[in-house]
Amino acid sequence: MNRLIIISNRVQPPTGAGDGSQGGLAVALSAALREYSGLWFGWSGEITEEFTGHINFQRNDGVTTATIDLEEQDLDEYYNGYANRTLWPLFHYRVDLAEYERQFAGGYERVNTRFAETVGPLIEEEDLVWVHDYHLIPLGRELRKRGCRNLIGFFLHIPWPPTPLLLSLPSHRELVDSLFDYDVIGFQTTDWLESFLHYATHEMGATVEENGDVVVGERRVRAIACPIGIDAENFVALAHGDIARETCVRMRTSATGRAMIIGVDRLDYSKGLEERFLGYERFLSAHPERAGHVFLLQIAPPSRGEVQSYQEIRGSLDSLSGRINGAFADIDWVPIRYVNRGYSRAVLAGAYRAARVGLVTPLRDGMNLVAKEYVAAQDPEDPGVLILSSFAGAAEQLTEAVLVNPHSAEEICDALEQALTMPLAERKRRWRALMDNVMREDVMWWRRTFTAALTAFSRPSVADAA
Numbered sequence: 001m002n003r004l005i006i007i008s009n010r011v012q013p014p015t016g017a018g019d020g021s022q023g024g025l026a027v028a029l030s031a032a033l034r035e036y037s038g039l040w041f042g043w044s045g046e047i048t049e050e051f052t053g054h055i056n057f058q059r060n061d062g063v064t065t066a067t068i069d070l071e072e073q074d075l076d077e078y079y080n081g082y083a084n085r086t087l088w089p090l091f092h093y094r095v096d097l098a099e100y101e102r103q104f105a106g107g108y109e110r111v112n113t114r115f116a117e118t119v120g121p122l123i124e125e126e127d128l129v130w131v132h133d134y135h136l137i138p139l140g141r142e143l144r145k146r147g148c149r150n151l152i153g154f155f156l157h158i159p160w161p162p163t164p165l166l167l168s169l170p171s172h173r174e175l176v177d178s179l180f181d182y183d184v185i186g187f188q189t190t191d192w193l194e195s196f197l198h199y200a201t202h203e204m205g206a207t208v209e210e211n212g213d214v215v216v217g218e219r220r221v222r223a224i225a226c227p228i229g230i231d232a233e234n235f236v237a238l239a240h241g242d243i244a245r246e247t248c249v250r251m252r253t254s255a256t257g258r259a260m261i262i263g264v265d266r267l268d269y270s271k272g273l274e275e276r277f278l279g280y281e282r283f284l285s286a287h288p289e290r291a292g293h294v295f296l297l298q299i300a301p302p303s304r305g306e307v308q309s310y311q312e313i314r315g316s317l318d319s320l321s322g323r324i325n326g327a328f329a330d331i332d333w334v335p336i337r338y339v340n341r342g343y344s345r346a347v348l349a350g351a352y353r354a355a356r357v358g359l360v361t362p363l364r365d366g367m368n369l370v371a372k373e374y375v376a377a378q379d380p381e382d383p384g385v386l387i388l389s390s391f392a393g394a395a396e397q398l399t400e401a402v403l404v405n406p407h408s409a410e411e412i413c414d415a416l417e418q419a420l421t422m423p424l425a426e427r428k429r430r431w432r433a434l435m436d437n438v439m440r441e442d443v444m445w446w447r448r449t450f451t452a453a454l455t456a457f458s459r460p461s462v463a464d465a466a
């Protein structure tokens with residue numbers, strides 16, 4: 001069997017602790033690496049004075065990771081710069097926040113080149129190579145320049161923006177062009193795939209063949225929609241474990257009979273947290289009878305704190321939660337519990353299970369795994385209700401959720417009332433349909449679907465050589 005080389009900006013080696021401290025992507029990729037052997041390459045998260053290209057190999061729980069340190073300038077221009085101040089906002093439709101600095105673009109190119117130079121020599125002839133996310137779009141091109149003829153796949157975990165927005169990126173054509181150096185590119189939903197195809201056909205004169213191949217002159221890439229899932233079986237087991245059970249009891253005790261609404265998100269402007277708080281405020285105003293009978297637990301660990309837009313969203317949420325609590329709280333009730341820290345997955349599973357409503361309202365999200373985790377953690381006999389933004393990738397699969405427009409405080413308000421009054425039979429019916437999808441299209445299904453598409457792809461040069 002071929003080896004698999006996974007490349008992503010962030011590398012999360014397995015802990016083997018079994019305590020639910022690992023994310024779903026890490027679990028899936030680790031499982032893939034055990035099946036195929038191979039390694040997981042990326043940035044260590046550490047900074048060194050000068051880039052050396054030194055690779056730190058580690059083996060944990062059957063998975064080899066290979067990491068490199070970057071320089072301060074790389075962090076500024078590549079990670080905080082082009083990745084998170086240019087591409088992230090633009091690809092989440094926030095052109096207003098996107099910053100176009102040549103320096104960022106230069107740093108992005110430099111780090112992609114550094115990745116290619118360092119990982120290139122580790123790639124052997126029959127290896128499958130799988131590159132992840134917006135940090136590394138041009139990596140395939142850099143690897144090809146260095147003679148790599150392997151099958152290389154790319155998966156984009158975030159949305160693909162509509163063409164008119166993408167056109168605002170100064171080097172849009174070059175960036176998209178570099179995707180044609182991959183063999184297979186995967187998107188989370190058919191919506192993002194269609195946006196990509198729109199750009200390719202309208203801006204590059206591409207033709208799309210029946211098998212999904214996108215052809216521009218001599219160049220060809222197969223584009224597929226392949227939604228990522230969670231490690232559902234494992235999450236269900238976590239939700240039944242001791243830590244989750246204790247958390248669930250702790251939450252219910254502290255709720256003292258009040259219905260809990262839960263939100264769990266990185267502190268990111270794409271998650272629609274301000275709009276969520278405003279929707280909840282509208283709900284409190286429209287339903288004064290609910291005062292003292294419901295509360296919102298919002299868990300939001302800080303993220304990308306060196307980027308100004310992230311500092312700003314943090315500030316706005318602090319004052320908004322304070323304002324709402326100030327206006328509505330009573331001596332024995334606080335309407336919003338707002339917590340800025342991370343928890344283990346087992347604790348999260350318990351908190352989800354204790355919540356009557358899962359409130360997941362991103363303004364734009366590639367997928368949103370929290371929605372799937374909320375579903376997986378529910379008690380089948382008394383499941384909670386998922387309220388989901390129709391602008392999350394997950395909405396394409398989780399159609400039995402209560403779908404809302406996250407920009408509308410009124411829709412959030414109505415959805416909360418609908419969820420809190422939903423009869424048990426309807427809750428069960430909706431949950432069953434959601435759960436079937438979460439179990440069927442889980443993270444193992446995702447990576448099998450993607451790697452199968454990659455291995456099925458026949459590169460002309462590969463076929464000729466055979």
Ligand code: ADP
Nearest residue numbers: 264265266299300301341342343344368369370
């Ligand atoms: P994104 O990848 O944009 O952060 P997702 O919803 O797809 O959004 O995935 C987020 C992941 O991070 C989920 O697995 C979720 O459980 C985890 N997560 C989010 N907030 C926390 C937190 N406070 N503590 C621990 N894990 C968290």
Ligand code: G6P
Nearest residue numbers: 009010133134157158303304366
């Ligand atoms: C999103 C991105 C991932 C990224 C994660 C956490 O899920 O698609 O690529 O790793 O957010 O963000 P961070 O900047 O902390 O890696």
